[in-house]
Amino acid sequence: MKITKIEIGYIDIPLVTPFKTALRTVSTVNDLLVKVTAEDGTFGIGEAPPTAVITGDTKESIEAAIRYYIAPAIRGMELEPLEDVMAAMEKAIAKNTSAKAAVDIALYDLYAKTKGLPLFRLLGQKAPEKIETELETDITISVNETEEMVRDSIRAVENGFRILKVKVGKGGEKDVERVREIRKAIGNDPILRIDANQGWTTAEAVRTIQAMEDASLIIELVEQPVNYHDFKGLQYVTAHVDTPILADESVFSYEDALRIMEEHAADLINIKLMKTGGIHEAVRICDAADKNDVQCMIGCMLESKVSVSAGAHLGAARGCITMADLDGPSLCKEDPYTGGPDYVGAKILLPETPGIGITEVPAAFEEV
Numbered sequence: 001m002k003i004t005k006i007e008i009g010y011i012d013i014p015l016v017t018p019f020k021t022a023l024r025t026v027s028t029v030n031d032l033l034v035k036v037t038a039e040d041g042t043f044g045i046g047e048a049p050p051t052a053v054i055t056g057d058t059k060e061s062i063e064a065a066i067r068y069y070i071a072p073a074i075r076g077m078e079l080e081p082l083e084d085v086m087a088a089m090e091k092a093i094a095k096n097t098s099a100k101a102a103v104d105i106a107l108y109d110l111y112a113k114t115k116g117l118p119l120f121r122l123l124g125q126k127a128p129e130k131i132e133t134e135l136e137t138d139i140t141i142s143v144n145e146t147e148e149m150v151r152d153s154i155r156a157v158e159n160g161f162r163i164l165k166v167k168v169g170k171g172g173e174k175d176v177e178r179v180r181e182i183r184k185a186i187g188n189d190p191i192l193r194i195d196a197n198q199g200w201t202t203a204e205a206v207r208t209i210q211a212m213e214d215a216s217l218i219i220e221l222v223e224q225p226v227n228y229h230d231f232k233g234l235q236y237v238t239a240h241v242d243t244p245i246l247a248d249e250s251v252f253s254y255e256d257a258l259r260i261m262e263e264h265a266a267d268l269i270n271i272k273l274m275k276t277g278g279i280h281e282a283v284r285i286c287d288a289a290d291k292n293d294v295q296c297m298i299g300c301m302l303e304s305k306v307s308v309s310a311g312a313h314l315g316a317a318r319g320c321i322t323m324a325d326l327d328g329p330s331l332c333k334e335d336p337y338t339g340g341p342d343y344v345g346a347k348i349l350l351p352e353t354p355g356i357g358i359t360e361v362p363a364a365f366e367e368v
């Protein structure tokens with residue numbers, strides 16, 4: 001079956017509260033959507049957020065990569081083997097992982113629909129016994145003044161979230177205070193994940209994490225303590241603290257993930273489709289993680305339900321993915337889509353409908 005049409009559109013969804021990390025502040029999800037249609041009229045949907053500070057991809061660059069490079073390369077190709085379509089996309093343009101992710105997700109959605117399979121069943125075919133149909137996500141607590149973070153944490157726990165991902169990385173000592181006060185306010189039951197978003201130096205990271213350990217703040221893991229290209233620093237932190245270290249911004253490709261595993265530069269890996277360029281490369285990372293017995297998190301940027309749900313399908317399909325950080329839809333004020341997984345508090349429930357499951361998208365599409 002041939003790929004006949006590629007379209008793009010945009011959605012704009014306000015957030016419940018501004019999203020603040022050591023890198024940025026954002027108040028709406030303004031993402032590009034991709035629709036890929038096959039000759040029998042079946043279509044798949046993909047999505048990409050412009051996350052310039054992490055991926056380097058802007059709204060304009062994502063649109064241009066799809067319009068001028070990716071769409072001309074894959075239009076008219078046979079959908080099967082999907083490998084060949086992915087190879088053509090990879091050959092058409094280097095990097096541009098968000099643009100590739102949007103098209104990759106739409107292609108997987110379309111492909112799974114033509115097979116009549118939910119995406120998680122398609123992706124979990126090699127080890128169907130590992131498939132789970134329900135995930136539990138954490139929720140992000142933005143980095144702010146301590147009192148505000150304590151308030152946000154209490155509200156998250158009241159709303160049913162058992163796992164909080166606390167953004168830090170804005171002054172090591174202050175960060176210890178932030179986490180100490182949050183732990184004091186919510187008690188010892190909720191799980192705390194800490195994300196420094198590259199905000200510490202190597203020495204500051206070791207000092208700060210050790211201070212949290214000494215204060216018995218019970219931290220499940222610390223995410224990306226140091227700058228993304230500082231593999232040596234990341235490795236040093238991993239070797240000098242007891243708390244598991246999760247690599248996020250340091251891992252885009254399969255090669256990055258392999259290097260982290262081989263050099264033991266981190267204990268865990270955060271897979272995000274916008275970094276890998278979609279499901280195709282993420283599956284390669286999962287295969288390597290299985291081989292090396294490394295656990296992964298499936299994460300997202302500030303995305304809405306289309307691409308976050310693609311990540312949820314992968315998380316449900318693969319046993320190496322033991323943690324979900326898929327709170328994008330929970331941070332949005334509204335859900336403009338029809339169909340797809342249900343996001344109920346911290347739970348993500350995957351439907352047994354073909355593809356990702358989303359049947360209607362409220363965007364005006366333009367053919368490219």
Ligand code: MG
Binds near residue numbers: 223224248249270
């Ligand atoms: Mg992170």
